[in-house]
Amino acid sequence: MKKIGFSGTLDPITNGHMWVIGEARSIADEVVVFLSENSTKQPKFSAEERRAIVLESCRERGWDDVQVQIVKSDYTARVARKHGAEYLIRGIRTTADFDYENLIQQTNVEVIGGAKTIFVMPPRDLGSVSSSFVKALEGPVGWNWTMKKFVPGPAYRAWILSWLRKEWDGLWQRCAADAARQAHIDQWFELLTGVAAYGGANRHYHNLDHLVHGLAEIRAWNANVQPARADADAVRAAFWFHDAVYEHEAGSTVSNEEASAQLWLGSGLAGDAAMADTVALLIRATDHFQGASISHPLKDTMLSADLAILGQDDEVYRSYARGIRAEYAHVEEDHYRSQRGQVLAYLRGKAETGSLFGDAYFAEQYSEQAIANMNGELAWLQG
Template identity: 80%
Template sequence: MKKIGFSGTLDPITNGHMWVIGEARSIADEVVVFLSENSTKQPKFSAEQRKAIIAESCAERGWDNVQVQIVKSDYTARVAKKHGIDYLVRGIRTTADFDYENLIQQTNVDVIGGAKTLFVMPPRDLGSVSSSFVKALEGPVGWNWTMKNFVPAPAYKAWIISWLRKEWDALWQGAAADPAAAANADAWFERLTGPGAYGGPERHYHNLDHLVHGLAEIRTWSANVGPARRDADIVRAAFWFHDAVYDHGAGSGLSNEEASARQWLASGLGPDISADVAALIRATDHFQSAGVAHPLKETMLSVDLAILGQAEDVYRHYTQGIRAEYRHISDDRYALQRGQVLTYLRHKAEAGTLFGDPFFAEQYNAQAILNMSDEIAVL
């Protein structure tokens, strides 16, 4: 078969969709993804954004015989037929899927004279994966780690950037009334999520995942503890900037936290909370935090350490990221130094002093001890 089509809204494209495209490639020389732009739906990503995500996801796998075409206000099967494509491929996960797709197939062929449909069944591990399923994951602490298992990397990155943008805009919502302030906030969002900060290719732990996880922790803490809005904003702003500079002590000779605090002060954001945010960032510096007082210090440090008390799969992501960030250190030296750090932190957890904020201590202390003990045993 020369060409075959695959259609859908694909908002976002999932690993299930990618599997169907892969199957289509096995039976045709060329695959055309017909991306539906339905005016009655409100997709998370625009048609052009979805097109770019799909193209990047296919290119990442070396699939150079897949093209993407946006379909506007027309039947996909009819558009496919006009392009010389006689068959569309669709994934069938359940009997309900079959009943629905069979009805659509009859309409495509008998009513509009469009392309016929070939049905393929995905493997069991992808049987429940859909765009709706993925969308439902967003929100709770750790949602990003779960989503990462079900979508290709370009779709994942686009999704967390979109989520981070909402968090950022909520923090600076007052800036919308001032065009200059809004532009400044836009520029700093691009800077912080870009290659020079959390979005950098060399950021293996202190990266966008870290940023999403920490902000989700703060959101949950705020919802349950009910701090003053100003206090919650101080913690959020401090977390956005606290690891913005991360260079293993190279360059200026300043600690990462001190350099990040200075970057925050230079940003011009949040003038009413500026000094408090800078002090809180400095309080996360383990080399000087003992001498830095701040009423939100224990909360901020607990947010940063919360990763230690996550489920086993999330903790594994964390340990892999940490090792990658310190790949310049030999295995023997890393094992020694990492072991010393973990032993110290486990001792604090066993003494009940690892998480200074009671909200985080109650949730994570016991699991943190188990996780660190397991990692020490492996080291």
């Protein structure tokens, strides 16, 4: 077969869609993805953004030959036929899918003279994956790790950046937003999510995933504890900046946390001096060397949100542990096991005495699982 088309809104493209595109490549010389721009839908991403995500997702798998064509105000099957694709390929997961797709195929061929349809059935692990399913995952604590299982990397990154953007803009919506101020806010978002900070290639744990998780934890804490708006905003701002600087410089006299606090103070983002000082204090509270001497009503909340990763389910915790090891790849294995073991033993001791999570909201949810997780990693480190 010379050319075959695959159509959809693809908001976002999923691993199920990618599987269908892979099947198309195996039976045709050319594959064109026909991306629908439907005015009746309100997708998260524009058609051009979705096109870029699809192309990047294909390139990531070495599929440089896949083309993407945006369809505007026309039937996809008719556009496919115009572009020389006599067949569209569609994935069907259930008998209900077949009944629906078969009706669409009959309309495409008999009514509008469009391309015919070839049906393929995805493997069982992709059978329930749809864009609607993936969209529904967003929100609760840990949603990002769940979503990551079902979409290609470029789609995942675009989705969490969109979520982070909403969180970021919501933090500053109380501020007077003239054009210059908004541009300043935009610049700091790009900096914090870019390669110089959480988006950096060497950020294997203290990265965008960590940022999403912590902010989701703070969002849940805010919904359940209902603190004052200023308090919640201070914790959010501190979490955005607390790992903004994360380097391993031998002989450095300034800790990463202090450098991050200074970065915050120099950002000019705070609405007033009180917020600037509070956020800097909360960032410094995460510093092993100066945290113990810091006293603030929000300190326990900040530290608990940062340590909440210790109480996640086993799969997420193991991914976290691998990420930490990768960030310390410069440390020799035996030395790493020794140092990491000491840190975990200390944290486990605090968990066993009920003092790991100083905020009661986090302690109730995560203490027991944190102990089990750390016991498991300690056993591996000592094995």
